[in-house]
Amino acid sequence: DADVTQTPRNRITKTGKRIMLECSQTKGHDRMYWYRQDPGLGLRLIYYSFDVKDINKGEISDGYSVSRQAQAKFSLSLESAIPNQTALYFCATSDLKGPQHFGDGTRLSIL
Amino acid sequence: GNSVTQMEGPVTLSEEAFLTINCTYTATGYPSLFWYVQYPGEGLQLLLKATKADDKGSNKGFEATYRKETTSFHLEKGSVQVSDSAVYFCALSHASGGSYIPTFGRGTSLIVHP
Numbered sequence: 001d002a003d004v005t006q007t008p009r010n011r012i013t014k015t016g017k018r019i020m021l022e023c024s025q026t027k028g029h030d031r032m033y034w035y036r037q038d039p040g041l042g043l044r045l046i047y048y049s050f051d052v053k054d055i056n057k058g059e060i061s062d063g064y065s066v067s068r069q070a071q072a073k074f075s076l077s078l079e080s081a082i083p084n085q086t087a088l089y090f091c092a093t094s095d096l097k098g099p100q101h102f103g104d105g106t107r108l109s110i111l
Numbered sequence: 112g113n114s115v116t117q118m119e120g121p122v123t124l125s126e127e128a129f130l131t132i133n134c135t136y137t138a139t140g141y142p143s144l145f146w147y148v149q150y151p152g153e154g155l156q157l158l159l160k161a162t163k164a165d166d167k168g169s170n171k172g173f174e175a176t177y178r179k180e181t182t183s184f185h186l187e188k189g190s191v192q193v194s195d196s197a198v199y200f201c202a203l204s205h206a207s208g209g210s211y212i213p214t215f216g217r218g219t220s221l222i223v224h225p
Contacts, residue, residue, distance in 0.1 A: 004154075097162075097211050099160055099204075
């Protein structure tokens with residue numbers, strides 16, 4: 001089983017819909033992150049969490065919200081999806097200084 | 112703030128050619144440095160890392176040396192294979208206000224032809 005699992009893997013939806021992307025991990029890490037990847041722009045940090053009661057905005061948090069339901073679960077929501085949020089989304093985990101461990105991504109298309 | 116700059120791609124090579132992907136960083140003190148690889152349809156996975164100056168990270172024939180004097184962490188491989196075709200990301204992790212927030216470069220696509 002994967003250490004970091006993202007669901008769904010693919011999603012197509014319409015403008016204005018609410019979307020939730022889920023992430024769960026078995027690494028036992030306290031730190032979890034959400035990124036989006038766009039061609040030519042690399043990875044951009046949306047939100048991150050250092051423990052269950054900690055939520056921090058990244059560089060592109062507008063239009064997104066997150067929930068850290070447990071140490072192992074971190075979900076990303078788009079309250080009212082818009083086409084420019086079409087991207088590949090990644091969840092990642094890490095310990096304090098170590099490398100990040102990524103899920104396989106969710107490909108989201110907003111029509 | 113912290114930043115990572117890596118060469119733009121795509122880098123196109125023939126099989127068995129020598130590979131260099133340049134990466135330089137901006138950070139105060141001594142960040143930890145990483146190279147990640149992303150194969151098509153997958154997430155990023157750690158390729159190698161170095162945590163202090165002059166450390167050499169290596170894995171699967173790839174190497175990178177932490178050069179504090181030039182703030183660089185260039186990725187090299189002596190003989191690439193078609194299976195090395197992927198996107199490579201340079202990254203650093205460094206304390207900022209007590210938090211270790213990772214910073215990624217934009218990625219370099221490598222295409223290896225038979």
